Amino acid sequence: MAINIPRGTQDILPGVVEEWQYVEQKMREITKRYNYSEIRTPIFEQTELFQRGVGETTDIVQKEMYTFEDRGGRSMTLRPEGTAPTVRSYVENKMYGDPNQPTKLFYIGQMFRYERPQAGRWRQFVQFGVEALGSNDPAIDAEVIALAMDVYRELGLKHLKLVINSLGDLESRKEHRNALIAHFKPRIGEFCSDCQSRLEKNPMRILDCKKDRDHELMKSAPSILDYLNEESQAFFEKVKMYLTDIGVEFEIDSRLVRGLDYYNHTAFEIMSDAEGFGAITTLMGGGRYNGLTEEIGGPATPGIGFALSIERLLLALKAEGITLPIEKGLDCYLVALGDSARDKSASLLYELRKAGFTADKDYQDRKLKAQFKAADRLNVKYVAVLGEDELAKNVINVKDMATGTQEEVQLSNFIEYLLERS
Structure with missing residues (x-):
């Protein structure tokens, strides 16, 4: 009996792997220009890291993690995303003590999520991610977004749409949280079991539900932008100003909440509107996560970052008919x-x-x-x-x-x- 590749994984063969190498090299060139240094973290970590860092109410933690018990009886998980491991390393290695701040890092590595395989989505996939830790300046939010846009643009993609939102600070989110609970609670029984469990834990995650996205209460849900306090509003205005100044076009979507619990203030996604790209248009996502380092046991440290799937990037290139200038042949x-x-x-x-x-x-x-x-x-x-x-x-x-x-x-x-x- 033949032994076949596990479902949701792929062999990247000669003739195709050169495309990956080209894309990864372009990412390294751009991050170097922006003064980001590479970090490499283990493929598996303690399960608690993702439970605390990604969030108990996320689909990743609840449904998608590859978790196993090692021979010492410890619960370990193949990393489903790169931010929590990067922040764990930042805290454990005391990078916050480096005089050169903020700490600007990037990674290119394999991630693992148990989800239904489909075009551009695999159970083992490769993420390129960027994390900037140690600055509350909204200018670095714009820098991180611009870096992401540069990756796509310099690879030749043109059918791009940047969508941004503000999730506000803790005070703003608390006010919005109460408004969401009051809005959904009377009819929460009409929603899926996930939404019902999230109502009290993290009602903002209801807005990210794929099953109930067409429910009438979704369209009339309170907008976070109406609950931003003066400080959060000023921060968001600065981010928009910096993006405008550097010529990065964007749209505002008050329903954009992202799928991880640790986000606050700036949230963003880049989408492809190329014909033939597919129903799932999101190429990448990211945002600010002030509070994550404390959750993992470090000092209060603001942070912002993003992650993108190289598989989906290659799909977008194909959808736009872009051929990468890969040198072939021997001397x-x-x-x-x-x-x-x-x-x-x-x-x-x-x-x-x-x-x-x-x-x-x-x-x-x-x-x-x-x-x-x-x-x-x-x-x-x-x-x-x-x-x-x-x-x-x-x-x-x-x-x-x-x-x-x-x-x-x-x-x-x-x-x-x-x-x-x-």
């Missing part, structure tokens, strides 16, 4: 004919690679024609033919595959010959 392919030539080609191939060339040779003792076909498939720039006669004369025949011209080159000058033409 040189060695064709060796005869035992002595094959022996010599092994060390010659090593010298080519040592000089910085991408190069390969035949390992299956194929005929001349078959080796040239292999070179064509590999899209090589030069084919270098070494036979017994050439070896006797200490020369090698080099063919430029673009022009078809061929030249006999001294073996001792072969590397320099290619360097001059590279």
